[in-house]
Amino acid sequence: MTPAVYVHIPFCAKKCAYCDFVSYPGRLNEADKYISRVLDEARERKQEYGIQNIYSLYLGGGTPSLLTADQLSRLTDGLTRLFPPLPDAEITLEANPGTLKPGFLKTARSLGFNRLSLGVQAKQGRLLEMLGRIHCFDDAAEAVEQAREAGFDNISCDVMNELPGQTEEDITETLTAVMSLGAKHISCYGLILEEGTPLFQRVSSGELRLPDEEQARRLNLCAADVLEKHGYQRYEISNYALPGRESRHNIVYWTGGDYLGLGCAAHSFMDSERFSNPVLDEYLKGNTRTEAYRVDEKGKLEETILLGTRMVRGISLSDIAACYGIQTEQVLQHKAQELKGLVSIDEKRLSLTREGLLLHSAVVTELVNAIEDL
Ligand code: SF4
Numbered sequence: 001m002t003p004a005v006y007v008h009i010p011f012c013a014k015k016c017a018y019c020d021f022v023s024y025p026g027r028l029n030e031a032d033k034y035i036s037r038v039l040d041e042a043r044e045r046k047q048e049y050g051i052q053n054i055y056s057l058y059l060g061g062g063t064p065s066l067l068t069a070d071q072l073s074r075l076t077d078g079l080t081r082l083f084p085p086l087p088d089a090e091i092t093l094e095a096n097p098g099t100l101k102p103g104f105l106k107t108a109r110s111l112g113f114n115r116l117s118l119g120v121q122a123k124q125g126r127l128l129e130m131l132g133r134i135h136c137f138d139d140a141a142e143a144v145e146q147a148r149e150a151g152f153d154n155i156s157c158d159v160m161n162e163l164p165g166q167t168e169e170d171i172t173e174t175l176t177a178v179m180s181l182g183a184k185h186i187s188c189y190g191l192i193l194e195e196g197t198p199l200f201q202r203v204s205s206g207e208l209r210l211p212d213e214e215q216a217r218r219l220n221l222c223a224a225d226v227l228e229k230h231g232y233q234r235y236e237i238s239n240y241a242l243p244g245r246e247s248r249h250n251i252v253y254w255t256g257g258d259y260l261g262l263g264c265a266a267h268s269f270m271d272s273e274r275f276s277n278p279v280l281d282e283y284l285k286g287n288t289r290t291e292a293y294r295v296d297e298k299g300k301l302e303e304t305i306l307l308g309t310r311m312v313r314g315i316s317l318s319d320i321a322a323c324y325g326i327q328t329e330q331v332l333q334h335k336a337q338e339l340k341g342l343v344s345i346d347e348k349r350l351s352l353t354r355e356g357l358l359l360h361s362a363v364v365t366e367l368v369n370a371i372e373d374l
Helices: 028-049 069-082 104-110 125-131 137-150 168-180 198-204 213-229 248-254 280-284 297-308 317-324 326-338 354-358 360-371
Strands: 004-009 054-061 085-095 115-121 155-161 185-190 233-236 239-241 259-262 267-270 273-276 291-294 343-346 349-352
Touching: 004 069, 004 248, 028 069, 028 259, 028 280, 054 069, 054 248, 069 104, 085 248, 104 137, 115 125, 115 137, 137 155, 155 168, 155 213, 168 185, 168 213, 185 213, 213 233, 213 239, 213 354, 248 297, 297 317, 297 360, 317 326, 326 343, 326 349, 326 360, 349 354, 354 360
Parallel strands: 004 054, 004 259, 054 085, 085 115, 115 155, 155 185
Antiparallel strands: 185 239, 233 239, 259 267, 267 273, 273 291, 343 349
16 A cells, blocks of 8 residues: 655644644644654554555645754654655655754755745735734745745746635735745645634624635636636646646545554545544544544545545546446436536546536535436
8 A cells, every 4th residue: 555644743933813624733842742742653554554665755734844953854754664665756845834943954955855846825925824824925925935946846836716805916915926936836825714713703794704605606716717828727727736746645535445544533544444643632632533534436436526626637437337327427427417517427537627626515515416326
């Protein structure tokens, strides 16, 4: 087995206003202990699954760039010794522009990281402030420069869309600025308003207003237009890349490949089993795998539809017929006809159109319901 490996680094400088990820401000003093625990878990999983090599490595969070260079070295050396990456493996480090220390990215590059993912989010100070981010756009530009000097060529930037008060001019300005930094890959995520966050409170109280359905649709289409006009191909609902710069690690998630998540709250899909780890305190006590379930054949088909249709290339109907029978293929073909304009079929691949991607959940529900009784 050659899985993709994700490692969750749960420490943050400050909680962002929209964030409900498992991340902790003020606990960085536990990073050494945490790294030891992650390496222990990696040893256990290596034995359990007989892992020899890994397909990709992704250090995400939280804020991995809060680690010291020594901590990053100990973690990465330990992991790559246990799990040697394949020679052409994509090895990604997530970084927050407000946290980079001199020399950190040089260390990362020397450890084998060959891709950097930066959380830029927006160009406008007022939007960054509303999101509770600790950086400004100039910090992001500075981070990209540091990354380039350190030898990173494959740089990805995260941008947020569908924010309260965000206009089409704002998203255009942000994406234009990020493209001019030389990002090879851009993730453009719509805001998901999570209950219990400060941003949720401000929206609930009426102080801020989310874009309505039509405004959200326009912001989304505007982002796609700007990026595609500049040669960034959309390959997933929220992800765009210059040719050949798609995230190989993330594609594993959407195509049903094996991935191992290490660290607190990390999720895995290994040998047809999904499981996740507990939050930090439990994890540090040595507990792992709080929830586990085996995905049966029906579940796999539903996941193929749910995740595979996130990708612009869609899913192969020939593969569906081979795995689940010709009748399943025919039902999906028939449903695709009914959903014309939202779903298309081309060369035996079923995919969602631009409009269909905007309504992804609803379209997937229709497709999954159609095969429910087979
Ligand atoms: S940096 Fe990321 S993980 Fe940390 S609080 Fe902000 S959004 Fe959450």
